[in-house]
Amino acid sequence: MKLMVSVKRVVDYNVRIQVKPDGSGVVTDGVKMSMNPFDEIAMEEALRIKEAGNAEEIIAVTIGEQKAQEQLRTALAMGADRAIHVEVDEDIQPLTAARVLKALADKEQPGMVLLGKQAIDDDQGQTGQMLAALWDRPQATFASKVDLDGQKAKVTREVDAGLETIEVDLPAVVTTDLRLNEPRYVKLPDIMKAKKKPIDTTSLADLGVEAAPGLKVTNTAPPPERQGGKKVESVDELVSELKNRGLI
Amino acid sequence: MIEWSESQQSIRQMVRDFVEKEIVPGLDEIEYNGVPPYDILRKMIRTFGMDELARQNFDKQIARDRAVEAGEVSEQPQADKGGSGAGGERAAMTLIPIIELSRHAQGLVTAMGVSMGLTGGAIMSKGTIEQKERWALDLLTLDKVGAWAISEPNAGSDAFGQMKTLARRDGEGGYIINGNKTWITNGPFADTIVLICKLDEDGVAPEDRKIVSFILDSGMPGLEQSKPFKKMGIGSSPTGELFLKDVHAGPERLLGGSEAGYGRSGAKSTFMQERAGVAAMALGMVERALELSVGYANERVQFGRAIGDNQLVQLKLAKMEVARVNLQNMVFRYIETMAEGRQMTLAEASAMKLYAAQTAMEVATEAVQVHGGYGYMRESRVEQLMRDAKILQIYAGTDEMQVIAIARDLRQRAGT
Numbered sequence: 001m002k003l004m005v006s007v008k009r010v011v012d013y014n015v016r017i018q019v020k021p022d023g024s025g026v027v028t029d030g031v032k033m034s035m036n037p038f039d040e041i042a043m044e045e046a047l048r049i050k051e052a053g054n055a056e057e058i059i060a061v062t063i064g065e066q067k068a069q070e071q072l073r074t075a076l077a078m079g080a081d082r083a084i085h086v087e088v089d090e091d092i093q094p095l096t097a098a099r100v101l102k103a104l105a106d107k108e109q110p111g112m113v114l115l116g117k118q119a120i121d122d123d124q125g126q127t128g129q130m131l132a133a134l135w136d137r138p139q140a141t142f143a144s145k146v147d148l149d150g151q152k153a154k155v156t157r158e159v160d161a162g163l164e165t166i167e168v169d170l171p172a173v174v175t176t177d178l179r180l181n182e183p184r185y186v187k188l189p190d191i192m193k194a195k196k197k198p199i200d201t202t203s204l205a206d207l208g209v210e211a212a213p214g215l216k217v218t219n220t221a222p223p224p225e226r227q228g229g230k231k232v233e234s235v236d237e238l239v240s241e242l243k244n245r246g247l248i
Numbered sequence: 249m250i251e252w253s254e255s256q257q258s259i260r261q262m263v264r265d266f267v268e269k270e271i272v273p274g275l276d277e278i279e280y281n282g283v284p285p286y287d288i289l290r291k292m293i294r295t296f297g298m299d300e301l302a303r304q305n306f307d308k309q310i311a312r313d314r315a316v317e318a319g320e321v322s323e324q325p326q327a328d329k330g331g332s333g334a335g336g337e338r339a340a341m342t343l344i345p346i347i348e349l350s351r352h353a354q355g356l357v358t359a360m361g362v363s364m365g366l367t368g369g370a371i372m373s374k375g376t377i378e379q380k381e382r383w384a385l386d387l388l389t390l391d392k393v394g395a396w397a398i399s400e401p402n403a404g405s406d407a408f409g410q411m412k413t414l415a416r417r418d419g420e421g422g423y424i425i426n427g428n429k430t431w432i433t434n435g436p437f438a439d440t441i442v443l444i445c446k447l448d449e450d451g452v453a454p455e456d457r458k459i460v461s462f463i464l465d466s467g468m469p470g471l472e473q474s475k476p477f478k479k480m481g482i483g484s485s486p487t488g489e490l491f492l493k494d495v496h497a498g499p500e501r502l503l504g505g506s507e508a509g510y511g512r513s514g515a516k517s518t519f520m521q522e523r524a525g526v527a528a529m530a531l532g533m534v535e536r537a538l539e540l541s542v543g544y545a546n547e548r549v550q551f552g553r554a555i556g557d558n559q560l561v562q563l564k565l566a567k568m569e570v571a572r573v574n575l576q577n578m579v580f581r582y583i584e585t586m587a588e589g590r591q592m593t594l595a596e597a598s599a600m601k602l603y604a605a606q607t608a609m610e611v612a613t614e615a616v617q618v619h620g621g622y623g624y625m626r627e628s629r630v631e632q633l634m635r636d637a638k639i640l641q642i643y644a645g646t647d648e649m650q651v652i653a654i655a656r657d658l659r660q661r662a663g664t
Contacts, residue, residue, distance in 0.1 A: 033254065067254070070258075074255075185262055188259070188301055188341050191255060
């Protein structure tokens with residue numbers, strides 16, 4: 001079985017995000033970028049599946065600018081066997097990403113496509129679900145545990161009510177939650193070796209995919225700054241302050 | 249190189265995560281309570297595959313040595329041709345863990361560096377193939393702990409002049425060694441010791457004695473290793489004494505396989521390697537001192553405003569940033585030099601060491617000052633940086649010896 005893992009280049013989670021003055025987005029120039037942490041968890045899960053003898057090959061995929069190859073190199077250093085870079089300069093919307101992954105799934109025929117449950121840049125959280133619909137295969141989202149059993153996967157999902165375990169037929173789409181695993185440290189010799197692993201570059205046109213510019217970002221703004229609080233001396237004062245502000 | 253590459257940045261982040269998760273929680277036990285640092289260092293080395301890299305490099309070097317021995321290739325090592333950059337990548341991968349460890353405990357770098365770099369490196373550069381295979385590989389992977397012993401109670405900067413540890417030929421090809429060594433990093437725990445001493449020959453005046461070096465194993469009859477000293481700083485680097493009483497070393501232990509194998513020039517080339525590491529250590533310490541100081545300057549309020557609003561505090565922060573930028577540029581320059589397969593001059597390597605040591609001390613001292621009373625407390629961590637920084641001005645050649653080395657090299661190259 002082949003596993004396909006999609007990884008996205010995002011602003012590193014340690015970076016303090018700054019909004020561009022014109023509100024068109026966030027500053028990414030000179031900012032540290034890294035692999036979306038949820039995708040790293042997806043990559044780690046794929047490695048564990050392969051190491052347990054349930055998969056033969058792991059293909060890492062990214063959709064994005066030239067520099068997104070850095071994230072593919074990280075995936076290759078972690079242990080992916082090869083990588084596909086779909087080079088696109090514009091921002092990628094979930095539907096476009098899902099169409100690309102569908103086209104690649106048709107071509108590669110993976111037994112499972114693993115994705116982070118969302119990317120930490122735009123927090124859309126839609127690509128996996130859209131892919132499952134387009135590909136017409138089952139989906140198991142927000143996975144906190146994945147067990148393979150022949151042509152099926154048993155997936156525990158983190159949902160509002162607690163943990164839910166479902167069984168899906170393979171091929172399937174799995175999106176990964178935070179507690180699924182802890183990604184490994186990459187070994188320095190593997191970083192060197194990753195430089196020699198193959199990356200295929202392709203484009204939307206090559207894959208016959210049309211971009212889906214259905215969403216338009218109209219404005220990006222930083223969250224409002226927190227106002228300073230006020231200390232009150234007594235319960236009575238608290239109640240009257242709350243009343244004055246129309247909060248009770 | 250004006251910035252770490254993306255891949256180097258992600259290595260830094262990864263090593264930092266490891267240090268903060270795996271090393272920092274147990275650090276005080278190592279730093280202050282005598283727990284040896286080697287297990288946690290081994291864990292780091294294995295986690296990042298540094299042992300695997302060392303093994304690969306070792307195999308390459310041994311294959312080369314054998315080819316040289318068979319006369320298939322010339323003895324001159326082939327420098328990386330400009331542009332290949334592999335030497336630079338290797339240098340960066342060596343320096344990044346040094347920088348990241350030094351943010352929390354420079355002593356760990358000292359313990360690791362002396363074992364892998366200094367002791368393992370000495371055997372790799374001058375040892376015979378048999379000696380490399382028997383002793384060096386285990387040191388390069390830190391499976392075994394190494395010590396490099398030159399200093400003596402009366403022989404510090406003037407190591408060769410005052411050296412009293414003597415080896416006498418035993419008449420059967422071997423040697424009998426007597427003497428004391430002190431301030432030896434890893435001395436208390438070393439499995440393998442490179443011992444530098446003088447050859448006591450009949451009819452040779454003490455000042456004309458040759459320098460010879462031996463590879464010794466812990467537990468040899470007559471060799472005693474002291475307990476760790478109590479020190480001002482770098483508690484995570486065990487330091488001690490070695491006592492040698494009629495230690496018998498066979499000819500296979502003579503480093504380089506002959507009495508000329510590892511003398512003054514060998515020991516001196518080892519000094520050169522130590523100096524680049526100091527700039528990386530200083531960079532890690534200065535980065536951390538600056539981060540802690542900026543954080544505290546923003547958060548500490550006195551007289552109704554953050555202390556960072558005061559120009560006297562701002563001046564301290566600004567000077568720390570100047571130091572950080574300079575040190576980072578030095579580290580980048582060193583990596584670029586390695587990438588091109590070139591060597592630094594002795595003056596440059598020494599200048600780098602001198603600047604790095606002085607700067608780390610100044611920045612750490614000012615970081616304590618910015619933190620005030622809190623900075624004097626162990627909890628603040630800046631006081632440890634200050635105590636740790638002092639050793640950089642003393643070991644691997646004192647500041648004063650670096651000045652002499654710089655001036656001498658400059659004057660010699662000017663041809664006067």
